[in-house]
Amino acid sequence: MSNEKQSWGTRVGLILAMAGNAVGLGNFLRFPVQAVNNGGGTFIIPYLVCFFLMGIPLLWIEWSTGRFGGRNGNHCTPFILDNMGKKRLWKYIGVFGIFTNIAVAAYYTYIESWTLSYVFHSLKQSFSGLNQFEVANLFGSYVDLNTNTMGIPFEPVVLYIFCLAINVYILSKGLEGGVEKVAKIGMPLLIAFGVFLAVRGLTLGSNGAPEGCTDCNAFLGLDFLWKPDFSNLWDAKVWLAAAGQIFFTLSVGMGTIHCYAAYVKPKQDVALNAMAAGWMNGFVEIVLGASIVIPIAVGYLGLDWVKENASFSMAFQTMPYLFGKWGTALATAAGFMWFGLLFFAGITSSLAMGTPWMGFMQDEFGYSIKKSAITFGIVTLIMGLPTVLFFQEGVFDQYDYWAGTVVLVVFALAESILFGWIFGIDKGWDEINQGADITLPKIYKPILKYITPTMLLIIFIGSLVLPKNNDWEKAFKEEWVFDETNSIIGQINNSDIKQNRDWFSTVYESPTDGIVKDVIPGGEGILPLIVIGELPKSPLISTDELKPIPTIKQIELNNTDDIINVKPGQTIQAGMPIASGWHINPIFYRGFARLMLIGLFVYLALLVRIANKKRKSNV
Amino acid sequence: MSTSALTTMILTQLFVTAVTGYFFYKVLKTPNKKED
Numbered sequence: 122m123s124n125e126k127q128s129w130g131t132r133v134g135l136i137l138a139m140a141g142n143a144v145g146l147g148n149f150l151r152f153p154v155q156a157v158n159n160g161g162g163t164f165i166i167p168y169l170v171c172f173f174l175m176g177i178p179l180l181w182i183e184w185s186t187g188r189f190g191g192r193n194g195n196h197c198t199p200f201i202l203d204n205m206g207k208k209r210l211w212k213y214i215g216v217f218g219i220f221t222n223i224a225v226a227a228y229y230t231y232i233e234s235w236t237l238s239y240v241f242h243s244l245k246q247s248f249s250g251l252n253q254f255e256v257a258n259l260f261g262s263y264v265d266l267n268t269n270t271m272g273i274p275f276e277p278v279v280l281y282i283f284c285l286a287i288n289v290y291i292l293s294k295g296l297e298g299g300v301e302k303v304a305k306i307g308m309p310l311l312i313a314f315g316v317f318l319a320v321r322g323l324t325l326g327s328n329g330a331p332e333g334c335t336d337c338n339a340f341l342g343l344d345f346l347w348k349p350d351f352s353n354l355w356d357a358k359v360w361l362a363a364a365g366q367i368f369f370t371l372s373v374g375m376g377t378i379h380c381y382a383a384y385v386k387p388k389q390d391v392a393l394n395a396m397a398a399g400w401m402n403g404f405v406e407i408v409l410g411a412s413i414v415i416p417i418a419v420g421y422l423g424l425d426w427v428k429e430n431a432s433f434s435m436a437f438q439t440m441p442y443l444f445g446k447w448g449t450a451l452a453t454a455a456g457f458m459w460f461g462l463l464f465f466a467g468i469t470s471s472l473a474m475g476t477p478w479m480g481f482m483q484d485e486f487g488y489s490i491k492k493s494a495i496t497f498g499i500v501t502l503i504m505g506l507p508t509v510l511f512f513q514e515g516v517f518d519q520y521d522y523w524a525g526t527v528v529l530v531v532f533a534l535a536e537s538i539l540f541g542w543i544f545g546i547d548k549g550w551d552e553i554n555q556g557a558d559i560t561l562p563k564i565y566k567p568i569l570k571y572i573t574p575t576m577l578l579i580i581f582i583g584s585l586v587l588p589k590n591n592d593w594e595k596a597f598k599e600e601w602v603f604d605e606t607n608s609i610i611g612q613i614n615n616s617d618i619k620q621n622r623d624w625f626s627t628v629y630e631s632p633t634d635g636i637v638k639d640v641i642p643g644g645e646g647i648l649p650l651i652v653i654g655e656l657p658k659s660p661l662i663s664t665d666e667l668k669p670i671p672t673i674k675q676i677e678l679n680n681t682d683d684i685i686n687v688k689p690g691q692t693i694q695a696g697m698p699i700a701s702g703w704h705i706n707p708i709f710y711r712g713f714a715r716l717m718l719i720g721l722f723v724y725l726a727l728l729v730r731i732a733n734k735k736r737k738s739n740v
Numbered sequence: 741m742s743t744s745a746l747t748t749m750i751l752t753q754l755f756v757t758a759v760t761g762y763f764f765y766k767v768l769k770t771p772n773k774k775e776d
Contacts, residue, residue, distance in 0.1 A: 132767060162748040340741040347752075348745035388773045397763040404760040408753045558770045 127296045127483075127490070128384050132394070134301035139381055139398035140405075141304045141469025143372045144311065146232060146436065148406040148466065152366060153415045154431045156346055159362045160353030165407070167354070167363035171576070172403065175364060178565060178573040179373040179533060180399045182540045184391035185552040187382025196383040196480030198376045199729045200736075202536070205544040212733065214539075216725045217532040218376025219477045223497070223725075224524030224718055225375070226288075226474035227505035228517050233467040234277070234284040235437060236460045238263060241271065243456025248441040249449060253422075256445075257438040264512050281509045282502065288468065289498035292475045293491045296384055300472050307465035314458035314465075315405065319412035321447075321455070325420040329446050334423050342419025342427065346411055357593040361583050364576060369526075370406055371399060374533030377473040380480050392557035413459075417443055436463065475501075485732035504721060511710050519714035527609060530584060534577040541570040585609045615708055620696050624709035629683070629700040633674055637691045637699075643681035651676045651685060651699060679704050 129135040156164040190201030198218025202211040242248065247270070248256055262268045269276040291299040322339060330337035353359045368374065382391060414435060418427050421443045430439075436459075444455040478500070479493035488496070508517040540549045550566050587608035588596035596602070605616035615622070620630040635653040643649035653674045676699075678685075683702030687693060 132772060136764075136767060162745055162752075165748070165752050343749060344741045344745040346745075347749040348742055349748050386775050388775055390770070390773075393763065393766060393770070397760075397767045400756070400760040400763050403756050407756045411749075556773055558766065 128386065130297040130301050132389075134297070134305055135381070135385065136394055136397045136401070137308045138296075138300055138304035138469070138473070139378065139394070140401040141308050141311075141465075142377050142381065142473035143370065143398065143402035143470075144308070144405045145229075145370075145372070145466050145470045146433075146463055147366075147370055148402065148410045149315075149413060149463065150410075150433045150436050152370065152406045152410045153346060153413075154433070155362050155366050156411065157415060157428070157431050159359040160350050160356070161345055162347040162349035163351055163353045164359065164363060166349075167360045168366060171360075171364045171367040172399075174568055174572050175576045176367040176371050176373070176399060177396070178569045179368075179537065180371060180378070180395040181392060181553045181561075181565075182537060182549070182569065182573075183373060183378035184382045184385075184395040185549065185555075186536065186540065187379035188385045188387065188389075188391050189552055190379060191383030191385065192387045194484065196380055196484055197477040198379050199481070200484070200732075201379055201383070202539060206539050211539065212729055213726055214532070214535050215376075216722060216729055217528055217535075218379060219481055219725050220718075220722050221375045221524055221528050221532065222377060222474035222477045223500055223504060224520055224528075224721060226471050226497075226501050228508040228520045228525075229467060229471050229474065230285050230288060230501065230505060231277075231281050231508055231512070231517065233464060233471060234280040235260075235263065236464040236467055237284060238271065238276075238280055239437060239441065239460040240457055240464060243441065243444075243453055243460055246449065246453055248445050248456065249452070251442065251445070253439070253442045256442040259441075260434070260437045266510065277509050277512070278506070281505065285498055285502055285505065288471050288475060289494050291468075291472055292479060292497065293494035295490050296476070300476070303472060304469055307469050311462050311465040311469075312405065312409070314462040315409035315413070317458055318417075318455065318462070319409050322412045322414075322416040322420075325417060327420070329421045329443075331421070336423040336425060337419065337421060338424075339416035339420035341424050342416040343412075345419070345424060345428075346415050358591045361580065361591075361593075364580050368529065368533070368580065370402060372470065372473070374529035374531075374536075375474070376477045376532070380477040381473065383480065388556045390556045390558040392553055392561055393559045396559065414440065421446055481728075481732075485728075485735065500721075504717060507714065507717060511713075514707055514710035516710050516714040516717075519711055520718065522612060523715065523718055527584065530577060530581045534574065534581055537569075537574040537577055541574060546570045587611075615711060618708050621704070621706040622708055624706060624712060626704050626706060627701060628698040629676075629678060629702070629704050631693045631695055631697045631699045632676070634694050635674065635692075637687045637689050637693060638673065639689055640685045640687065642685060643678070643683055645681065648681060649678045649683045649685055649700065651678075651687065653693070678702065 186201060186205065190196065190204065193204055195201045195204060199212045199215035202215035205211065247259070251259070259270060263270050264277055266275060266277065273279050291303055293299065323343070325339035327338040372378065385391060415427060415431070418435060418439060440459055441456055444452040444459070447455060475494065475497045478497045479490065482488040482493040482496060483490070508520055546566060546569060549569065554561060585608065586601070587604040589602040589604050591604065603611045603616065605611040611617065620632050631653070633653060637651060638654045639652040641647070641650040653676065678700055680702050683700050685700050687699045693699060
């Protein structure tokens with residue numbers, strides 16, 4: 122065991138770090154989009170019910186489990202769960218508590234690097250004078266390795282490594298000297314920036330409406346977001362969305378809360394601390410998150426546009442354009458604050474993701490804080506580089522889906538069963554109440570044992586067999602067709618990929634119906650390109666021109682010597698061979714991403730096995 | 741903005757702000773326990 126004993130400097134620092142761990146980009150981007158898509162103002166009812174029945178219990182489980190582990194010298198989940206479960210299996214379930222953090226940090230740090238780059242671009246006024254599509258395209262240029270927006274070669278890779286290095290540096294300063302300090306600076310700044318932008322969102326009204334746009338009014342956005350439609354309360358989809366939002370916003374099921382709480386001294390409170398951190402996350406999400414993106418976007422682009430296009434990517438592809446409407450000085454300040462806010466939300470979370478690995482290496486292999494931080498950086502870099510290099514091929518999305526979504530639910534379900542049924546609810550209840558500075562309502566004892574695991578089980582099964590278009594009513598009453606993109610079964614089978622289903626092939630099948638607009642043969646340093654005009658499915662409306670933008674699909678082939686077999690003007694169908702030559706298909710990158718994740722899990726499981734042997738030989 | 745939307749927004753945001761403030765205040769006011 123390492124000689125460097127770590128602990129939190131102050132209680133406020135611990136709560137800010139925990140809240141910082143929970144507050145992420147999802148608070149500002151995922152919550153309002155979920156609310157818009159699930160009944161507007163009514164969404165808050167299932168949201169709060171799920172918070173009380175699943176969020177708070179999980180917070181108490183993880184905080185108390187962590188402190189229990191810390192009391193026994195364990196600072197990460199494999200040996201904490203092992204201590205509670207007394208069966209070998211729990212050690213390996215606990216591996217998820219390190220695995221998820223490294224896998225998520227691998228791509229999350231990449232998002233952080235986008236925010237950092239956009240802070241720079243805001244200060245440099247790069248968005249000034251650009252229209253909506255040029256702003257959106259700047260993001261495409263940023264993630265493309267062949268172009269750069271700041272004059273730095275391989276810009277996304279360089280900035281990614283830079284961001285990871287910042288994380289490693291802060292982590293190497295330890296909990297009190299690094300993580301806690303950043304939380305104490307970052308969280309108040311995040312809230313201050315959020316308040317500024319929220320005030321703009323709440324007072325914008327129709328001041329920004331372009332000529333001819335009748336539904337461009339921020340109040341319409343707020344109305345849409347908050348108007349209750351009680352008929353939605355009976356929709357299973359809305360409840361599942363609310364449960365999912367609560368789950369992801371609190372960062373439960375990851376292993377980070379356990380690790381942070383493991384450094385709480387044995388007699389100190391966890392019950393009140395958990396409530397303070399959890400509600401602070403709720404404040405950032407409900408009060409600030411709901412008052413920024415949706416009202417501002419509706420104020421300039423209209424309600425119909427937002428209904429059609431509300432998504433995570435608005436943060437980078439739309440917001441800078443909207444800030445540009447406020448005049449140069451305010452646009453610069455707003456851009457700096459918006460991306461600064463997202464950066465602080467990101468880094469306070471990614472720092473938390475570094476601590477389980479560090480705790481494990483310090484506990485089991487006697488690493489120093491510095492050495493464990495550096496090794497975290499190396500492992501994360503190895504895992505993360507593919508998400509940067511093959512971002513457009515979908516590696517990033519695979520990490521997010523499996524490590525950042527599915528595994529969290531599985532782990533939380535397992536730990537709630539362990540806590541309520543194996544460790545025992547009586548012992549668990551005593552553990553939460555030990556040193557508590559608040560009186561816990563007794564009703565939570567049966568909730569912890571029965572309701573929380575049941576809700577998690579429903580979420581898991583719901584994700585496993587998610588019906589097409591999230592239409593549960595149709596699935597129960599008529600035919601159950603899996604959602605090909607979002608259900609776990611659909612993902613495992615890659616059901617959403619209809620063409621080019623081999624990892625490698627010698628012909629390339631068209632992924633879409635349409636008319637060939639242009640073909641550009643390959644040459645030295647030029648990859649062949651086929652431009653297909655698709656029938657517009659959901660045309661984007663440019664407020665600059667107020668006319669539909671045709672949907673164009675550009676297919677860039679892998680090799681300069683690929684032969685294109687179609688001509689401009691030719692009508693093609695999905696599945697038709699349109700080029701020949703040796704191809705790496707997108708499905709390969711999915712398989713590669715999954716192998717990387719499996720490899721990481723196996724590596725960590727082996728480390729846990731070695732650590733376990735070491736422990737036994739030391740007894 | 742309709743009255744129902746405005747009411748839902750104000751009540752929800754006031755409730756969440758008040759509860760957050762209450763717990764944070766309680767944290768600041770409660771002294772740490774002494775470890776043996």
